[in-house]
Structures are given as structure tokens and as C-alpha cells.
Amino acid sequence: MAMLKKYGWTNFQQQYVDQHNKKDLSVGRVISIQGFKYYLITEKGETEAELSGKLLYSNTQDELPKVGDWVFYMDYDPTGYIIEVFKRVNALFRKTPGTKTEKQILASNIDYALIVQGLDRDFNMMRLERYLVQITACGIKAVVILNKTDLVDRPEEFMAETEKLQRDSPVYLCSTYTGYGLEVIKHEVLKPFKTYILIGSSGTGKSSLLNSFSDRSIQITQETSQSTQKGKHTTTARSLYRLSNDSLVIDTPGMREFGVTSKEGKDESELFPVIHKLASQCLYADCKHIHEKGCAVTAAIVNGTLDKHVYESYLKLLKEQNRFEVSAADKKRMDKQMGKIVREANNFRKKYKS
Template identity: 55%
Template sequence: MTQLDQYGWLHYSHSCTSIEIPQDLTVGRIVSIKGFKYYTRTEQSEMECDLSGRLLYLTPTDHPKIGDWVTLMVYDTTGYIISVLPRYNALSRRNPGTTAERQLLAANVDAALVVQGLDRDFNIMRLERYLVQLAACDVPALVVLNKADLVDDTQPYIDAVQNLGRQVPVLCCSTHTGMGMRALQDELLLPGHTYVLIGSSGVGKSSLLNALLDEAQQATSTTSDANQKGRHTTTTRDLFRLPNGGLLIDTPGMREFGVTGSGETSSEDLFPVIHTLAAHCRFTDCRHLDEQGCAVLAALHDGTLPDAVYDSYLKLKKEMRRFEIDVSEKKRLNKQFGKIAREAKNHRKRFKY
């Protein structure tokens, strides 16, 4: 197996068949980003790279991300990234502090491990938020309930996840006792496939990574004694190769995980329980708010649909709609500004001043 195949090239090339690599360029995968430096794994070695001039002027979403495959020009031990190869998916969230921008977290991901701790971090609505955004990004999800040794019975937590109706695998584990770790590595993480760890601070992502690597690769930290919230111990995004041949991207803890527009993803994938009930609504354009003959509201009233699931649906749909409106408004303003700029330029040409 070649070095590139060890980092997922074989799987990637099967997923993106229309790839053309110029003969004078080298292929590599982004395995770490630190500031403005990109660390790329090529067939020969890992090297530090800079962006070429053309890439510098692209939008941030078009810059290389962890997991991206790129072409580069090599000079001795340094490389210059020329282009980013097509992505078969990309994990994103709403950029914190903004209303209409996406922040790309990782690219070419086969599944995301959504980690929640069973100490004080378990929050079913936060988990729902992660799962909705992953569906919008076309990234399959695996739910990992960590710190399972801290609770007497894990079944209520498993039931809470399954009641969301999303048909996602759920695994309880503990890095302290080793519970579930063998199943995670041998049954869920496949060789040559790329996974990403996501979750809030303090859920034990770095401890999970260390256990899978069987070494203290990432620093770990306890939760704060003052507020019982997790501390940030991972500050960069890095791609690691596991002993079983799987590839795992570690990310910093995220206190915000804003959802974005659904794009081409159907509501069936984003909200499967609501979509199934909506098929029995009286009106095909039912909003599931106060319409007569609404099957969703009927299920809510008779207890078939949990209140928490319905409330989460309304909140996330509103948030996604707001994001889509803001993006549309931003495009309209940019188009309007462009028109004004063109008119001003033509005016200067006409009167030559």
C-alpha cells in the first residue's frame, strides 16, 4: 500500500472519479493547519506548505481544510499549494458571530463521531443540532456516549438518542475502563476511511483519540471545578492515522454549532420523524404550526411525538430559514453594489474624469 493510500487516496479516488493531476504537480492531503502554514502528506513525506498566489485571493471556504486533497509544487522540503481537488463533502457550521457565513471544519469525511459525555454534558437538543447539520452536510453520524463509567445505567441515554428517530449508531464507551473502545475501533472505524470527532469542550474527545492511538498524542484536561464545563485542550485541527488504518480528525471543542441552510438535502433527511408524520397531513404545504388536519400536531397532542423533538424542529427550522434569508440578502446587496460600481465606472469613462 502506498503512502497516499494509507491516508485515504484509494477511497477518495473511487468517490471522485473525474480527477486530473498535471504531470508536474504532486498530490497531497492536508493533515494539519497551524496559522497560515499547511502541513501536507505526500507520497514521499509530510511537508510544510504555503498557499500559491491565486489561492490567497479566494474566499476562506475555498482555502484548503483538514482532509482536503491538494496539488502542490515541491521545492526541496517546501511546497506551494496550487489547487484544492474536488470535495465529495465538507463539514460546516454557521461561522460564530456572523449570520450569513459558513465555516468549513473538515473535508472528505466519511462519518462524524458526535461525542457527548455522560457526566454533565449530555444534552439531547444539542445532539439534535449536530445531527441536523451533519445531515445538511451529507456527513453520516455515529453517536459516542463517552464517560459511561460515571452512570449506573446507560440505557435511558441510548433510548433518548433513539427517540429522535434518526437511525444513527449509538455506542457507549469509557476511556477510563476501556468499555466500548474495542467495538469503536474494530467495528465502526474502517481502514482507509476518514472520520471527524466533534463535540463541546470536556466531553473527552482528546482522551478518545489517545486511547485509539494507544498513546498520549493530544493533551487532556479535566472539567473546570468552578462551572463543571469543559476546558479547551485541542486548539488545532489535525488528521491522525489510527493503528487499524482508519483516519481520524480531531477538532477543538465547539460551544457554538450553528446550523445553516439545508441546501440540496431534503427535510426527510434533516427531520425524518417530522417528515414521516407530515405525509399524513391534510395539506401538502402544512407548516405544522396551527393548521387543521396536521398529523404532526396530532402526534404531539397524543404523545406519540415528544415535545422536545417538536420544539427542536421548530427552533432549528427557524434558524436555518434565518440563515437562508441572510445569505439571500447578502447576495442582493452585493449585486446592488456591483451594479452601482459598474454605473460609476461607465460614468467616469463617459465624462473622462
């Protein structure tokens, strides 16, 4: 397992193999997906694979392999066939863009999410809070990277704004243009054999960061559009790269939408720590923190210990989470009813034919 350990193999994956005695199959990790082709890292090196028919036609989209997944595959030459996806340690997902109430998995088996914001027009506290809430709900640790310090006069002011969120996630300032702060991030954040994912909008400098973390150019970069001041997409697909210090980084395309899903079993003490801390001082245990008498949360806004934008973000994200949970429950109920109708129709046909 020497090669696989370099790509994040842990006791979690070893236990899965031990419990699923499949000695006739080989093991690999998905490092890239290009159309219907899956690229795996294996003990032999990189291997191209496709989905087996059983996996392709019997699983939902969430159950199909994603970048970061560990899989069993049949080792044929030159193409392997993926048979089964290992149980995941975690998965980073968002609400599917648009009106559908569904989840879209971005990648799996992640140790840290590197949230990148540019200190130009991209910096947005509410968007940052959205990332932090969803990443926490997925059971992943977050690190905030504020890039493009060369474009502002006082980058420490943005650091102070970020700290108003009162979260445990570390925050780093850097510039991929001047090199400021990059060595600190490389030495303090990127650890050998740990898996990281870069998250952020187009034009924040994710691909430039990835290149700076490596000893070679991995991704092509582009300038921000001068006409729209919006970032240009450079990364077109999620891919996992092994860097010179043995850390593993998944690059992702820029995302205009990053919708939150349900709380995923987390409570407000994890998703909204500053609100939870204040809520313990409210007069009523069931306080909704809107207009109730004796609310410590709204009082904190008045006395300045809670930033108004943090409070507004909390209300908005909580509403989105509740809406997603209700819509998902309705969809599940409708699917169950439709399944019952289909079964009854099939039974009727069988009875009619007989």
C-alpha cells in the same frame, strides 16, 4: 499512490487528477494547518507548504485549503506551494459564530462524523439534534458516542433518550476512564482508510477518545473545570491523524456554537425523518405542523409517539435554516448590487480620464 491510499485516496481523487492533466505538480492531503503553514501528507511523507500568491489573493475563505482537502502543489525543498484545491466530496460546515450569515468549513472529504456527548452536564438532546441535522445536510453519515458512562448510574436511560430522535445513526456508550465500550467502537465503527471527524463541546472527552483509539498518546487531555463544570479546551487546531488500524480521525477544538445553515438541497425526509414520516399522514399536504386541523405531527405529541423536545427542536432548527437562507440571499443580492456600483464607478473613472 501507496502512501496516499493509506490517507483516504479514492477513485474520486484519481478521476480529478486524470481530468486535470498537471503532471508538473505533486499531490498531497492537508493534515494540519498552523497559522500560514499547511502540512501535507504526500508520497514522500509529510511536507510543509504555503499558499501560492494566486491562491491566497484570488479565493474566498471557503475555497482555501482545509484539513482533509486534497491539493496540487509545487514540490520545492524545503517548502512546497499549494496551487489548487481538488473538488471536495463533501465538507462539514457550520454557521460562522456570531451574527454573520456565513458558513465556516471545519474539514472536508469526511466519511463519518463522530458526535461525542458526555453523560454529565454536557448531555443535551437539542444540541445532539442540531449536530445531526447539520451533519446530514452536509452529506456525512453520523455516529453518536455517549462518553463518561462511569459518571452515571443508568447510562442506558441516556441511550433511550437518544433513540427518541428516531434516526438511523448508531449510538454507542463508552467510558474513556474505565475503558468500557471502547473496543466495540474501534471494531464496529473505525474502518481502514475511512476519514472520521470528532465533533462535540469542550470536556466531552474527544481527545481522550482519540488517544484510546490509538496505540499512543496523540492529544494532551485535561480535567473538566471544577469551578464551572465546563470542559477545558485541549485541542487548539484541527488535525488529521492516521491510527494503527489505518482509520483516519480529524480532531477538532470544542465548539460552544454549532449553528445550522441552509438545507443544502436536502429535504425534510433526510433532515427530520420522524417528522416527515408523520407528515405523510396529515390531513393537508401543506400542513405546517403547528396548529392545523388534522395534523398527524401534533397528534403524535398528544398520544406520546413523538417526544415533545424532538418537536420543539424541529421547529427551532427549521426556523434557523429559513432565517439563514433568507439572510444569505439578501447578502448575495447586496453583494451583486455593490459589484454593479463598483463596475459603474470604474467605467466612469476610465471615461473621465480619457
